Amino acid sequence: MPPKANAMKNFVEELKWRNMLHDMTPGTEELFSQGPVSGYIGFDPTADSLGIGNMVQVMTLTHFQRTGNKPIALVGGATGMVGDPSGKSAERNLLGVDQLNHNLECQKKQLEKFLDFEGANAAQIVNNYDWFKEMGFLEFIRDVGKHLSVNYMMAKDSVKNRLETGMSFTEFSYQLIQGYDFYYLWKHMGCNIQMGGSDQWGNITTGTELIRRMESGNVSALTTPLIKKADGTKFGKTEGGNIWLDPMRTSPYKFYQFLLNTADADIGNYMRVFSTLGREEIESIEAEHNEAPHMRLAQKRMAAELTARVHSSQDLKKAEDASEVLFGRATKEALMALDEATILDVFEGVPQAKVSKSAVEAGCDIVNLLTEQTGFLASNGEARRALKENSISINKSKVAPDYSATSNDLIDGKYILLQRGKKNYFLAIVE
């Protein structure tokens, strides 16, 4: 499914115009000028799904592959057992082995969707547990640990920041484990560069240093800037929590909505990072967007592309339909025309309650429907207040306080969409 590599464009150049280059070791550009490169990025199995934040690194690999290079995605079966101290102010709790393996498997499946496993520069997914499981402690500290000084390791920010508050030996040794990964991939798979977020710079350079000291190897490191919103807040988080790639955690609809709500100030940057569109195309979309920002062409375009890539084009279609019904000028007619499956999908996650059919057929007073029948609103007083505010809609049309719901209001003979204001939905299932 991922697009084939296009004409051999230079990866570093590609990252530069996408604003995705934060730092790289000297000699990195020469490395790419010599032909296809094999490189890797590691993923930490802290959860059983990748979050949208991880998409930055997924996209780094995607751009890497599209410029003709061979990507390796590493899932951290071994490193996950230890815990990366980077950016953490306190010791991490270790995950149980079962949990870890579960997370690993789930992340691996997700990663498989994004890379191309065919052709000359086919992607690979590896698990560092595979080469650590055989290795004994003595072997490791003798063959690997001997090459780096504690002084060197202590100079890393991830360690330095913890000297005051304390840090276990386990976390201290994390960089060595990750460094050895790089060595192993370099030695056995010809991997010449490790990439990652800028917070990984320290860990990555431990690897390049290790390779230099162990076998005088010369490899590169490259990091991408941490993506954040123009207002300085963290990307990928909402009041509702993290945005996940797993549809069970974050529905495709919510995923789509999250992207659609991107601020104008961020959209240009996001398009560069998250889409595979070329420079000219992005610039022309931006120009068009600036002509009529309220149309949010850029947001729609990016949300569509990413939703389709992460989920599927069917999921995208549903998300777009759902958005149209919820936010567009969808009329009562459009809503009434929806089939049952779409309704359930659109209103998945919307609070629901069952209402007896006989009550509705007899004509159900609106206040009663809002409170006793459904529990949508807390009290009769609140319901009356809301009605007075003209904020209650049934099936997208406003209703007066003296309204009575009847079977005419049923969608597909069994649903009534209640709404308070624009954003609060409630689905009454009548049966």
Added chain:
RNA sequence: GGGGAGAUACUCAAGCGGCCAACGAGGACAGACUGUAAAUCUGUUGUUUUUUAACUUCGCAGGUUCGAAUCCUGCUCUCCCCA
């Protein structure tokens, strides 16, 4: 251990015997406006079939009083000062 201050609705914070369902601010929700944005303006924010009405609420339990969030007693908790 001694002394002092306090506990009020989602949060902060007035009230110190009747006019208190309780000022005000923030938040939240809604309406107008709008781009499913921001800002702004307006309204609502204890329950009860709209009410000049009733009921439940001001840490907990009692008491004084025609009447208490407001006074008294005990309890619980929080904070501050001196040891």
